[in-house]
Amino acid sequence: MSTSAVVMMIVAMVMVWGGLLLALINIKRSPEEVDELDTPAPGEQDRVPDEDAVRTGEPAAPGRRA
Template sequence: MSTIAIVMMVVALLAVWGGLGLALLNLKRHPEEDDDEIAVTAGTGSAPGAGANDSPNSSAEGRHRREP
């Protein structure tokens, strides 16, 4: 293998494994909610995402906008 091929292989491996590592870190910091938990907290008979808790952080979009 030539030097440029080895360098490109290392870059590609770092991109793939680095992306996997970042995805796992993101899931650890912001875990997904179970479907059962969403159904219980969302309430019944209303539009998706609108439940008993209509605060900005109760919807699926709001969970990414948490205050520190």
């Protein structure tokens, strides 16, 4: 490999690994806050979905508990 190829390889590696390191530091400093849309509505916490519906992607039958 020529000298310019080695230099470009090192620059690319520093950019990739440095970007990864900066992203990890950023995530550590400011973790994602829980959004109100992520929290279940009142009364939804005790509801258990139908196991067959979860596998097939269909909505659970009304009134049926697993």
